[in-house]
Amino acid sequence: MSMCEKEEIQCPVCGTTGEFEMWKSVNTVLNPEKKEQLLSGSLFQYICPHCGKSYNIDYPMLYHQMEDQIMIYYVVQEEDIQMVEEQFRGDFGSAESELTKVLKKDMDSYLYRIVGSQRELMEKIRIFDAGKDDRIVELVKHIISDAVADKNPDLRDANLYYLEEDGEFLFVVVNSKGALGTVPIPKGMYEDMAEGVRDKLPDLRSRSEFRIDRAWASKALGME
Structure with missing residues (x-):
């Protein structure tokens, strides 16, 4: 099911209160x-009905x-990650939430992931819609990220996010200032990486790993 809650938001600029739908x-x-x-990001955007100012919620x-x-x-709060992981594994305890209501159904064949940012959520959706394995994408991303940082030391703390544009697969480079540009994924790099780790990774839909991110890739590549 979908669940939407209406919340009152006070604009920090003009002080006007408006209604916002939290999905x-x-x-x-x-x-x-x-x-x-x-x-598009609009699901997280509140627009003040009085002054028209837009805010990310x-x-x-x-x-x-x-x-x-x-x-x-x-997950917005780090302390909630363990709870979500337990429920994804089927350990519900006494919890009764929107998540447990859904998970108590027969969903053993599902692909489960936990993300820690809105951009990461959007990225995962795009990766899976493209029919790709997010673990392979993270491994490729890690390698390209290091190459980008070697050429541009100021981008060492930047993040890369997967995107398909006009049939081309790219990584968008993002730092605290926002999106800075794109880096193409070298032709065949994804396929070569997938072939190289094919026998080392569990089934994509196994409930063994839920956080697939840079930290996971660093560990998988033996870099931490």
Whole structure:
């Protein structure tokens, strides 16, 4: 199911209070239009009805792409990660939340992920929509990120995010100032990496790993 809660937001500029819809759970079968709003960022944007100022509103979200059996939980508070991991594994305890109601159904074949930012949530959706393995993408990203930092030391703390544009696969370079540009993924690099680690990774839909990010890639590559 999808779940939307209405919250009152006070504009920090003009002080006017307005209503904002927080989509705590999005099911792409029930509300397919919300997927595009999520990918565009508008699902997290509040626009003041008085002065027109736009603000990003941060809140946790369960993204459920039911037609492809994919579930991604965006966690805002680090302390909630363990709870989500336990519930993804089927250990519900006494918890009774939107997540447990969904997970108590037969979902052993699902692909589960936990992300820690809105950009990461959008990226995971794009990766899976492209039919790619996010673990391979993270390994490729790690290598390219190091190459970018070697040429541009100021970008050592920048993050890369997967994007498909005009049929070309790219990484968008983002730092504290925002998106700085794109870096193409060298032709065949994804396929070569996938072939090289094919026998070393568990099934993509196994419930063994939920956080697939730079820290995971560093560990997988033996760099930490």
